[in-house]
Amino acid sequence: MTGSAPQHNHGQADKPGAQDAQAQVTPQWTVRDAVIDFARRVGITTIFANPGSTELPMFRDFPADFRYVLGLQEAVVVGMADGHAQITGNAALVNLHSAAGVGNAMGNIFTAFRNRTPLIVTAGQQARSILPFDPFLAATQATELPKPYVKWSIEPARAEDVPLAIARAYAIAMQEPRGPVFVSIPADDWDQPAARVAEREVAHVMRPDxxxxxxxxxxxxxxxxxxxxxxxxxxxxxxxxxxxxxxxxxxxxxxxxxxxxxxxxxxxxxxxxxxxxxxxxxxxxxxxxxxxxxxxxxxxxxxxxxxxxxxxxxxxxxxxxxxxxxxxxxxxxxxxxxxxxxxxxxxxxARAAPKARELPAPRAVAPRALPPAAGERMSAAFALQTLAEVRDPDGIVVEEAPSSRPAMQTYLPIPRAGAFVTMDSGGLGYAMPAAVGVALARPGERVIALVGDGSSMYSIQAIWSAVQLRLPITFVILNNARYAALQDFAPVFGFAPHETVQGTDLTGLDFVTLAAGMGCPGARVSDAAQLADTLRHALSVDSANSAHGGPTLVEVIIA
The missing domain is CATH 3.40.50.1220 (TPP-binding domain)
Incomplete structure (x- = not known):
């Protein structure tokens, strides 16, 4: 899996005039060699994955110039890859485990499709020789499972076609509108002979009419x-x-x-x-x-x-x-x-300048959010206003706090393009792993993952990956002990004022303890007077859990 063909001994040439010395022969490439070579040529040297038995042959002889990023659940894996691809602008390579792994990942595959994020999603498949017997862990109709939320899906007919399928998948993923693609690969394909993918270049954009x-x-x-x-x-x-x-x-x-x-x-x-x-x-x-x-x-x-x-x-x-x-x-x-x-x-x-127009009146400035009265919890608006005041304005925010989004849009302005990432899909479980991918793509920059309490529980395993990679991420959890977006939205569907919305209360969650269990330091803030100093400390690289900066978590108790 080094990308350089192994030197096999095919014996001495059996022809008149053959030299006594070993004949020079053309080295034999495997599917693994050809895929890794192509990935290296298009700048994909990070693989986001959660391993399973049918994927193990892909990673034997893992090349030294590649990076394997482990996620503890398949949706986390796809979310990390999505964040990385959005920041780098290049497709990310994702490896999942056959049907069950792809099923676990589908929420964030859907999000990647809505985000127009270029991902090459590969999944293991059982060996070709036992597929007729419906073996354990086989994916029945593997190419149908991720549809319709991939642009293209294939299980190559022959092992030797896998590298060309990966090359085609890359071109389709990168072609606007970009998006995820899917390749199912039987476990015994990786060691089969294959040719190097020829040099190719495909335009990824089209000029409008x-x-x-x-x-x-x-x-x-x-x-x-x-x-x-x-x-x-x-x-x-x-x-x-x-x-x-x-x-x-x-x-x-x-x-x-x-x-x-x-x-x-x-x-x-x-x-x-x-x-x-x-x-x-x-x-x-x-x-x-x-x-x-x-x-x-x-x-x-x-x-x-x-x-x-x-x-x-x-x-x-x-x-x-x-x-x-x-x-x-x-x-x-x-x-x-x-x-x-x-x-x-x-x-x-490029057109000629239009006629002169009056400059429209500027947008009205929102009044400052007030600190809470004695004995009351702080508002999301006050918490986000405080975060805006202490953070680096050029830093990146990865957000998934649906009920607090209106407050964020008012009190946490984003001053430049490229500094904000969330999901177009509305699906939860995206932002925490996406922050890991963003931080990998922007080494040395501290990333803020702004997440609601309910949202965070969909993919909180991402904290573990951030700790293992020593990534400078500050996870800010806005804890209002409920699925507030659903409660706020209920009147649209005929709920009476103050009517109970079943299944929307979230009590008993301790995010500082959850983070500590994965090796991430954290702090809980319920006193508005302590919020600025706590956030300032958490946003400092020196405050993190390693000399090079690492993740930290702040749980903010809000009304």
């Missing part, structure tokens, strides 16, 4: 009060600076699309207008007064509850630039260009 971009540009030039709505694909494409320039040129207010997983516009910029909720009527209300709405790198629009009426305000024209033609296909009205977001925005910037 120039004619459609010209129509979008003309609409923006002619309007009076434009609004931009930005989504995750802006940050994925590295287009945030271009979007800022385009917004400044058109003097457009900039909103964040509902359920957006990344920061695609600096939230302290004068043109920043706030976050749109996943409700049709509220979106129309907030966008009212704009005559052109340009949605960049996001669906138009993501909804969470039923709605009625128009999708945009009366008199407004909708246009869209998105990396996913499948999303453009269901945009309810207007015009849409599909292709790489950065290339599209740069083409719009």
């Amino acid at each position: 120039p004619a459609m971009l010209a129509r979008i540009g003309a609409l923006l030039d002619a309007c009076e009060r434009p609004a931009f709505v930005v989504g995750s694909a802006v940050d994925r494409a590295g287009a945030a600076a271009d979007v800022v320039q385009l917004a400044e040129r058109h003097r457009a207010r900039v909103y964040v699309a509902p359920m957006t997983a990344r920061c695609s516009f600096p939230e302290q910029h004068r043109l920043f207008a706030g976050f749109l909720p996943a409700m049709r009527e509220r979106i129309v209300e907030l966008l009212d007064g704009h005559d052109a709405i340009f949605v960049i790198g996001a669906p138009a629009f993501t909804y969470h509850v039923e709605g009625s009426g128009p999708h945009v305000p009366a008199g407004a024209q909708l246009c869209q630039l998105i990396d996913d033609p499948g999303v453009a296909a269901w945009t309810p009205q207007g015009i849409a260009a599909a292709g790489n977001v950065r290339l599209g925005v740069q083409e719009l910037l």
Whole structure:
């Protein structure tokens, strides 16, 4: 598994004139050699995995220049790989255990699909020779299990086809819209002969249609009060600076699309207008007064509850630039260009400057969150305001605290693209392992994992991986002893005020003790006066559990 072909002794050449010395022969590669060689060539030298028996042959003779990152549960493995791939911009390689392992991982495979994260997910399969007998641990119809939440799925027909399948999987995962792919590999394939994958290069982005971009540009030039709505694909494409320039040129207010997983516009910029909720009527209300709405790198629009009426305000024209033609296909009205977001925005910037417009009024500044009264718990708003004041503003936040997200959007502004990661899916169990992957991709930088108490219990095993890797992660657990998002959402589905919502109370959880059991130091804060100093200490590399910095946890008791 070194990527260099082993030297096998095939004997002396049996031909007239053969020399007495051993003949020089072409070295024989195995599937393992060819796969590792290809992975090395495309820059994938970290493997995120949880091992099983059918995967063991993959890792024999593990190469010294590769890194194996162990997760204690398969959903954790995929979450770590997702965070790493989002920050590096390159596909991550994930190895899972046959059917049961893939099943455990499906929640975060779904999230990776919604996040448009390029992952090559491999899973072991029983040896080909015993598959006809339905053996223990075999995956029946292995390629069907992860569908429809992978872009492509295959179990190669022959062992020698595995390296080419991996190469094809990489190209598909990286092609916009990016996403996870799946390859099932029988255990006895790894030692079979295989050829080296030929040098190849596949374009990963496509330029949007120039004619459609010209129509979008003309609409923006002619309007009076434009609004931009930005989504995750802006940050994925590295287009945030271009979007800022385009917004400044058109003097457009900039909103964040509902359920957006990344920061695609600096939230302290004068043109920043706030976050749109996943409700049709509220979106129309907030966008009212704009005559052109340009949605960049996001669906138009993501909804969470039923709605009625128009999708945009009366008199407004909708246009869209998105990396996913499948999303453009269901945009309810207007015009849409599909292709790489950065290339599209740069083409719009190449147009002549539009007519001068007045600068819109800045967004109102929220009042400061007040500390709690004596005997009361602090609010999420106060906790997040304090975190914003003591943290490095250029640091990365990985978030999964759904009920506290409105407070976070108000009191913990993200000042730059690339500094915020969450999930587009709404599935829980993502942020804690994703923070591990982010920290691996940004060595030396302290990462904040901001997680709710309920969310954290889906993948708290990620703390163990962070400890073993000595990663500088500060896990901030907002503990309100409940699934607050569900309780807050219950009235939408007809619950009466103060009616009990079954299955939403979470009592008796001690996150400091849980962290300590995995080797991570922690502190619990219920006194608002102690919060700033506790967070400041936890965010210091010197405060961690190793000389090089490591993880620490702060459990914040909130109302």
